[in-house]
Amino acid sequence: MDLTPVPKQVPPESDQLPNESRKFWAPVTEANLNKDYSKAKMLKQALEDRQRKKATERNSANEEWTPRFFTGALTPVGRPDLTKEGLDALQGLHEGNYKLKPSEKLGA
Numbered sequence: 001m002d003l004t005p006v007p008k009q010v011p012p013e014s015d016q017l018p019n020e021s022r023k024f025w026a027p028v029t030e031a032n033l034n035k036d037y038s039k040a041k042m043l044k045q046a047l048e049d050r051q052r053k054k055a056t057e058r059n060s061a062n063e064e065w066t067p068r069f070f071t072g073a074l075t076p077v078g079r080p081d082l083t084k085e086g087l088d089a090l091q092g093l094h095e096g097n098y099k100l101k102p103s104e105k106l107g108a
Contacts, residue, residue: 011098019106051107068103 016023028047031040058065069086082090089100 009093011093015098017100017102019103054107065107 010022011020013023018024022029024047028040028043031037031043055065067083069083069089071081071083073081075081092098092100
């Protein structure tokens with residue numbers, strides 16, 4: 001039996017939303033690839049500071065953060081439990097439709 005890893009399916013960058021992980025962390029990744037570790041550290045800290053600031057603002061407004069695509073729970077077999085929007089996004093991936101509407105609330 002061949003257990004070769006399956007390549008990731010990644011939407012083209014033009015179809016990715018600004019808060020998608022690859023785009024969100026792209027400047028940090030680029031700095032790391034260029035071996036500019038001090039710049040990568042500075043960029044990473046800036047992103048994490050924005051995330052902490054948003055979390056503080058939500059806490060102050062008594063807003064609860066709810067993930068867009070996951071319920072936060074795992075199924076009995078260890079898979080994440082998807083929201084309706086998460087199931088729709090997964091179906092779109094299987095169909096080659098990578099278009100998503102932008103998030104109404106951003107984590108950072």
